[in-house]
Amino acid sequence: MLNGWILWHTVSMKTQPSVTLYKGYRFPSTIISHCVWLYFRFSLSFRDIEELMAERGVVLTYETVGQWCLKFGQTYTNELRRRRPRCGDKWHLDEVFLKINGKTHYLWRAVDQDGNILDILVQSRRNKRAAKKFFRKLLKGLQYVPRVIITDKLGSYAAAKREIMVSVEHRQHKGLNNRAERLHQPTRQRERTMRRFKSPEQAQRFLSAFGPILDHFRPKRYHLTAEDYRVLMQGRFLVWNEVTSGQTAA
Template sequence: MVSKSITLGRGSRVASTRPSYKGHRYPVEIISHCVWLYFRFPLSFREVEELMLERGVVVSYETVRRWCRKFGQSYADALRRRRPRPGDKWHLDEVFVKINGERKYLWRAVDQNGNVLDILVQNRRDKDAARRFFRKLMTKTRSVPRVIVTDKLRSYGAAHREVMPSVEHRSHKGLNNRAENTHQPTRQRERAMKGFRSVGAAQRFLSAFSGISPHFRPSRHLMTATEHRLEMTIRFTIWDQITGVVGQPTRA
């Protein structure tokens, strides 16, 4: 069955959240297409430049970099606003990432439907780090879950008792595959980018990436080819709406 997790409509709300392209000499569809290429596929800025050149569009990789930095997060936030409210069962997990040769930790939360709720790059995975992530999650989603599912890391239990003691906490390695599986696209990009240069750069990229990439990754294994094409058409239409391409003559 085709996913119904993303809906069309909300015209006035969509229009009010479109980013401003004032001062940019390139058409909106060129900008949004470059940002889509970079966050959807494991491409470098130079590779996006080359792909656009093949289409007859001359744009430098530095310009693509600026577009991704300026519009990536706003596109991701707009996509998140189009999603339904988070589920009441949250799966949390942390994984180490190498940043400029040093080990840091990427904390991630998804709901029972696999929707990424938030990510946070931190230096540690202790109680303070877990508590900070819990509070950021509740602020970002404006909600409190019914259940949280984590691995056996003790920091989760200590932070849980302090921040959300009324929430059920299930701690079991085998129950947390849903969160662990969502790390795979991040690992793929980490390899393609040959690591991150700073914590700030990693947070900026992964925050936008976790909002844009899943939008174009529906549960393909649950759909027929026809259903998948229909779902992707819907998602491309939503992308055109939130980026402001709707009403333009053509796509890039």
């Protein structure tokens, strides 16, 4: 059963795995990338994935799945970011609290007008200094300045914007920022599945990969016909196969 499943999955990828990316691993790239996809795409634990793979005849441990997600999750995410088109010029920014080891931290999130996740940052404060750090991270990663930013009425945004993005229009209104606030829901769901994050570093590491991978496989379906949705998803799976094969973007 194992050999048959590997053969089917290899044929479906239509790409050749990178020698260096997976060098030294006992399992083929198809199984590794499939486990990483399951973990970041669905609300599953490492043990859930161990059981799903066992049903297909692939015997591995949940610790192995965790190591794969830790090593390859951000690598795949970086390649997905390189392949996506330039995001919009209207940024929605919001922050939500996370309880980590009994202490309150804040997840800063930015999305564009189409709901594409731009970046996230976990910090222990939500003051002016924290807002400036998030702005710098956004600008460095995206390498362009937005036309307008939309936030709630937290004063830290305005104070940081006056120093970092002077020429950018700033709209502060809680009702305008629903696009960013809705995207906190998948994070809350995964937080419950993982029984809370164990450290700020672990939360940052997981969410940095979780957001873009989930975003890649969850297009705005309500804008699409069933046929258009299937075509779009087929294209996104092809991109995923290129990314997980270890090929770099041109």
